Amino acid sequence: MRPTLILAAIMLGSTFGPPLMPANAEDASWGCQVLLCAASQNPSWHGVPYCDPPMTRLISAIKEPGFSWPICHEANAGKPGHETYDDCPAGTTVGYSSQGDNGWRGEPDQCIKTVDVCRSPGQRGFEAGLRGTAIRRSFGDRGDSCIEQIAIPRPRRADPYFFDIPNDLGVKQRFWFNLNH
Template sequence: MKAIAIFAVGLMGVASGLASAPAKAEDASWGCQILLCAASHNPSWHGVPYCVPPLTRLIAAMSKPGFSWPICHEASAGRPGQEIYEDCPGGTTIGYSSQSDRGSRGEPDQCIKTVNVCQSSGQRDGDARLAGLTINRRYGREGESCIQEIATPRPRRTDPWYFDISNDEGVKERFWFNLNH
């Protein structure tokens, strides 16, 4: 919260220019209001009464044709990024559960682990399948192999949107947020 408070004070100072009266958050452009509110944590923007109207307006605007994300030029933050999925756990790789008719991959919505089910602590083939979905088995000259690729659903982020905002030392900090009502 300290970083956002410093950012807000700096942003309001930039927004006010050389004016003698201090700037208020309400005077910020819509893009800057969104940036300030999106970066709010503990509470999130949902718990800050000032933030509900600009973010509700944003959510409604996003569904309209020709939507363009409002930018806070004073903060040089640009549009937010979005990462729907969490990273896969160590020892796994990203996989895809579907493929389009044109051969392109679907969403990276799986975590894939290659396991040797014959050596995995006495587990039998049926037990290994319970941990996820067997998507690939390797076959050799003597039939089925012990090496299998087990897919599990990749966890989704609670806060899939983010802004990278420079702090007072010029180091970018990532602020995650969601656009759920």
Template structure:
């Protein structure tokens, strides 16, 4: 179980520290501790006792005014990325739930797909019952085009870091900041 944490630690050791004799996670800066813990995937940082103090410190600091993400300078990363929602299924595009204040879109929290039901009458039947149908505007009841939409799933782990592995290829590490 701890193999993914150990693998992340080994990969980050080369980035964070200059010589093998300096490779102690306890001596790492807070930003490097956060990065190391965020990259732990099996178990997540929640299951690694070493990770709880720096991550709880991060969560508390984020609630304060003027918060600045702690970074690990030698890693080549800054603050993490964040993607609140999972990708839409193949063939669907991201859609917004409604227009917000002053005509601005609210959140990209829906997936949509438009079908030509005159050409493929079974297309909508095969997608299940948890969809909303909308006829194309202005086409009335005789429209061949119908749009279906469904909610996008929220990610359990919305934050991510992209780190280079030992082959120099970027790998994405997803994490959350829940207690």
């Protein structure tokens, strides 16, 4: 979608009436340029020449002390969210790789499956398909229980940042993006 059309849609969705003149993406504030580029899906902002300057500026600015995310007030989207990890595969639950003092948990960076290896030896396929990455945790006083937990690293998102942008009816749509340059 052309940047001008996206920006016009953002501005239309955030105002009560139509704009008096068509908006050009180049005239938008930096926050709206970033939002416009982050919302570009096919292609992503990486494939839109217009997006290179505002996103390169953003990537550089993030590294500076006191960085404040540029906001597009017209779109009512605010700052982006960030989720490092993707959902765990079906049949697994989110787990934590470590637990520190005072009950502090580490990152939710594991996917855990509990299996009864005595009743369902075929369940070990989960572990076999992930050679070198599975960790067994047996339950029981001597580690001789049939119940085991098998943990694998939780998949990381290719696009960990997101904007929730409301449409003209106020329903938010999520747009995922990354800041890899």
